[in-house]
Amino acid sequence: MTAEPSIAAEPAEPAEPAQPVVAPPLAVPEQEYRVRAARLRRAMRRRGLSAVALTSPENLYYLLGLDHLGYFAFTMVVVTPHGPPVLVARRMERHTLSAQVPGARQALYGEGQDPARTAARVLADVTPPGSVIGVEEGSMTLPPAVLSRVRASLPDRTWSDCTALPARLRTVKSPSEAALVRRAAVVSGAAMRAAVEAAGTGVSERTVAARAQWAMTDAGGHQPGFVPLVRSTDRLAQEHVTWSEHRLGRGEGLFVELSGCVHRYHAPMSRTVYCGEAPPDAALAAEAALAGLRAARAALVPGAVTGAVYAAWAGAVAAITGRRPRRHHCGYLTGIGFPPSWVGGGSVPGIRAGGRTRVRAGMVVHLMSWVDRPAGHVISDTALVLPDGAELLTDAPRNLIVQP
Numbered sequence: 001m002t003a004e005p006s007i008a009a010e011p012a013e014p015a016e017p018a019q020p021v022v023a024p025p026l027a028v029p030e031q032e033y034r035v036r037a038a039r040l041r042r043a044m045r046r047r048g049l050s051a052v053a054l055t056s057p058e059n060l061y062y063l064l065g066l067d068h069l070g071y072f073a074f075t076m077v078v079v080t081p082h083g084p085p086v087l088v089a090r091r092m093e094r095h096t097l098s099a100q101v102p103g104a105r106q107a108l109y110g111e112g113q114d115p116a117r118t119a120a121r122v123l124a125d126v127t128p129p130g131s132v133i134g135v136e137e138g139s140m141t142l143p144p145a146v147l148s149r150v151r152a153s154l155p156d157r158t159w160s161d162c163t164a165l166p167a168r169l170r171t172v173k174s175p176s177e178a179a180l181v182r183r184a185a186v187v188s189g190a191a192m193r194a195a196v197e198a199a200g201t202g203v204s205e206r207t208v209a210a211r212a213q214w215a216m217t218d219a220g221g222h223q224p225g226f227v228p229l230v231r232s233t234d235r236l237a238q239e240h241v242t243w244s245e246h247r248l249g250r251g252e253g254l255f256v257e258l259s260g261c262v263h264r265y266h267a268p269m270s271r272t273v274y275c276g277e278a279p280p281d282a283a284l285a286a287e288a289a290l291a292g293l294r295a296a297r298a299a300l301v302p303g304a305v306t307g308a309v310y311a312a313w314a315g316a317v318a319a320i321t322g323r324r325p326r327r328h329h330c331g332y333l334t335g336i337g338f339p340p341s342w343v344g345g346g347s348v349p350g351i352r353a354g355g356r357t358r359v360r361a362g363m364v365v366h367l368m369s370w371v372d373r374p375a376g377h378v379i380s381d382t383a384l385v386l387p388d389g390a391e392l393l394t395d396a397p398r399n400l401i402v403q404p
Contacts, residue, residue: 026065027263028176036063039169041081050131051123052079052162055142056345057338059166061264064101068093069223071338074115074146077104080126088119116146120153127157134162138347170344172362173335177265178384181335181364185267185382185393187221187260192269192396195230195256200403201275205230205243205254212258221260225337228258233272236376250276255378259334259342266334266342267382268366269394274402285377286400288320292369293379293398296330296351300365300383300390306355313369314353323373328352331367334382361387 026033040063044052054060057071064077064085076088084105087097091108098106109118127133133154136142138161151159173181194215198208209230216224230243233253248254257270272289274282295316299309313330329350336344343349343366349357351365367390368380379398383390 027067027180027265028174032174032176033063033065036169037079037085040079040166043165043169044079044081044134047134047160047162047165048132049134049160049162050080050127052134052165053077053119053123054079054136054139054166056136056139056166057141058170058264058336058344059136061336061338062166062170064104066097066100067264068096068100069339070096071141074109074119074143075141076115076119078119078122078126083126086122086126088115088122090115114149116149116153119146120150123150123154123157129156130158132158132160134160134165136163136166137161138163140345167345167347167349170335171333171349172360173364173384174362177335178362178364180262180265181267181382181384182393183262184221184260184265185269185395187216187219187262188258188267188269188382189260189395190219191216191221191228191258191260192256192271192394195228195258196271196273196396196401196403199248199254199256199273199275201250202247203275204245204247205232206245208254208256209243212256216258216260219260220262222262222264223339224259224261225266225339225342226259228256229270230254230256233376236378237372248275251279253279253282253376255376257378257380259337259382261337261342264336264338266337267364267394268334268342268380269382269396270368270378270380271396271398271401272377272379274400276402276404278400278402279375281374282377283400284320285371285373285375286379288317289369289371289377289379290398291320292317292325292330292371293367293381296367296369297383297390297392300359300367300385302359302361302385302387304359306351306357306359307353309351309359310353310355313351317369317371321371321373325371325373327370327372330369331365331380331383333363334366335364359385361385365390367392
């Protein structure tokens, strides 16, 4: 692709020596990026949008392949029905942008400069007065104050919330994406097996986490959206808390949830490990959790609705425990993820009671069988929906696990 000139959005800083441009390997074939952009533009035309301004790292990565850790600073891509996309970003990132997205124009803001001013200037340049601009109002990476200033600068434009639009485009994975999820699942399995082997009486949660992270990297993984969540079952209900210096006692359970990551694609999984011996209720809880996982997998077929998958999971758990679980979901869509998430953004498109989302081949789902009665026990795996059912991609022992 031929590099496009930058948009002179802010006064230039003094020139510096040219830097070599080293392009990283593409995660998917270049043609796939063109297909994704074409799909977005078709959706824009249907909604009458003159431009779409996206800020979620997952959406920028999906459309452009931009993979770095600079998303903590305001970054936006502006897509129009024709012409190259425009990246609004911190000037410090210009070399990364040139290397990874040479076909995009750059509109850069300097240190201490207002990114809203740069974004407004770009949108004014690419859209006529009276046009409609789509924005991700629900994005964690679009501060309301910045959006407010952009809108105030363009009072003659109409604004449309398109938060769900790019997320829908990412729902079904292409064969190239599915292959990356499979690779991530291999990394997940290696890390989980290392965590299980490290666990045991007298071992600290920190040690288990360290072994898992080393194995994750050694197996070819990239930085995941979440660090491994490692904690004793005494803290199981503290959903997003991870390791401490606590040393595991005999009879104590350990919850481990982690995901390998390959080119930003994730394959989460979780297991519960007991040290020395399992407590009296653990065997029944483990049996119920595994039955729920198997039932959810069997129900996860193209054409089913997510509410039916949840009902199958809950029914299988209740058949063993005698009590219907009240968990808010039994899984969720996953795939591309950047810190602090592997679900693809701030919202969690889950498999919930009464859900009406239609299951489609190519979806990737983290099936999570979380049981809290008669004891806390969790088992989960990433599933890929195929034309004739779902395949569990992640692999580690699913029976009751007891380590010395």
